[in-house]
Amino acid sequence: MTAPISLSINDLLLNPFNDFTVQVSELSLSPGFYHLLGANGAGKSTLLDCIAGLYSEVYGAITISGSGYSSLSLQQLAQKRAYLTQQNQAHFSITGYEMLAICFDSEIESLKVLLENSAVVGGLEVADLLEKPLQFLSGGERQRCYLTATLLGCDEKLKPQANLLLLDEPFTGLDIKHTLWLIDYLEHISSRICVLSSHHEVNFALKSQNPCLLMKKGSLIGEFKAGRDIKISNLVDCFGLNSAQISYENNAYYQISWN
Numbered sequence: 001m002t003a004p005i006s007l008s009i010n011d012l013l014l015n016p017f018n019d020f021t022v023q024v025s026e027l028s029l030s031p032g033f034y035h036l037l038g039a040n041g042a043g044k045s046t047l048l049d050c051i052a053g054l055y056s057e058v059y060g061a062i063t064i065s066g067s068g069y070s071s072l073s074l075q076q077l078a079q080k081r082a083y084l085t086q087q088n089q090a091h092f093s094i095t096g097y098e099m100l101a102i103c104f105d106s107e108i109e110s111l112k113v114l115l116e117n118s119a120v121v122g123g124l125e126v127a128d129l130l131e132k133p134l135q136f137l138s139g140g141e142r143q144r145c146y147l148t149a150t151l152l153g154c155d156e157k158l159k160p161q162a163n164l165l166l167l168d169e170p171f172t173g174l175d176i177k178h179t180l181w182l183i184d185y186l187e188h189i190s191s192r193i194c195v196l197s198s199h200h201e202v203n204f205a206l207k208s209q210n211p212c213l214l215m216k217k218g219s220l221i222g223e224f225k226a227g228r229d230i231k232i233s234n235l236v237d238c239f240g241l242n243s244a245q246i247s248y249e250n251n252a253y254y255q256i257s258w259n
């Protein structure tokens with residue numbers, strides 16, 4: 001049986017800033033955990049913003065579970081996808097639970113009952129953090145709270161219609177324990193939904209059996225079924241690395257090293 005298509009893009013052309021264009025001629029993603037990789041400024045965040053539906057001028061080019069973005073309001077789209085942006089910042093004093101209450105249009109007390117046995121709240125260990133104003137938390141603690149809101153946004157019970165999870169640098173600020181938990185969790189839910197995550201953990205992606213997309217100057221320059229399929233020439237081209245900085249580990253995958 002062929003996997004259902006969660007997201008498809010055709011002839012996407014976006015010129016959000018004067019001297020920068022994002023161009024994707026064709027891309028189809030099914031449930032799975034996709035790594036979106038590229039150098040600083042390659043256009044990963046801009047592409048994710050675009051797929052999240054934040055640029056109205058490109059709606060026609062993107063389809064989510066068969067529905068064209070042009071036929072969906074932002075509220076309808078929000079039921080189908082969850083998005084962690086790169087720069088999250090509370091502009092006023094608000095606790096994590098208050099943020100979740102807004103996100104899920106719910107009373108705080110009933111939300112707490114609903115989340116009592118939540119794998120996300122348990123795994124990211126945020127039950128106590130969510131009681132505090134976000135601006136009083138450390139960077140990594142705050143990231144865990146924002147991640148909680150995003151991951152719950154595609155929770156099977158809370159948002160059964162959601163089948164696309166977009167993450168922009170989700171590992172930023174996380175300590176190793178929560179990074180490992182997050183990787184396991186994403187692997188787990190990716191059997192059901194499409195997870196598309198930009199990040200700079202290149203060695204992790206290279207070692208993985210998950211699909212990878214390489215981006216450079218606003219375009220996708222490579223689509224690979226597994227990180228292990230990426231070749232040294234792809235890494236040199238994508239990141240401007242010197243080939244001496246790349247080694248072939250256990251005759252199985254490339255790794256980038258600094259000695």
Ligand SMILES: Nc1ncnc2c1ncn2[C@@H]1O[C@H](COP(=O)(O)OP(=O)(O)OP(=O)(O)O)[C@@H](O)[C@H]1O
Pocket residue numbers: 017018020038039040041042043044045046047
């Ligand atoms: N608000 C903005 N105004 C003008 N140019 C912008 C703006 N935001 C981003 N850009 C430019 O758009 C290009 C793509 O930026 P984008 O943030 O999508 O890259 P990225 O691949 O996510 O990079 P990073 O890995 O550093 O987060 C860059 O050249 C950047 O300078």
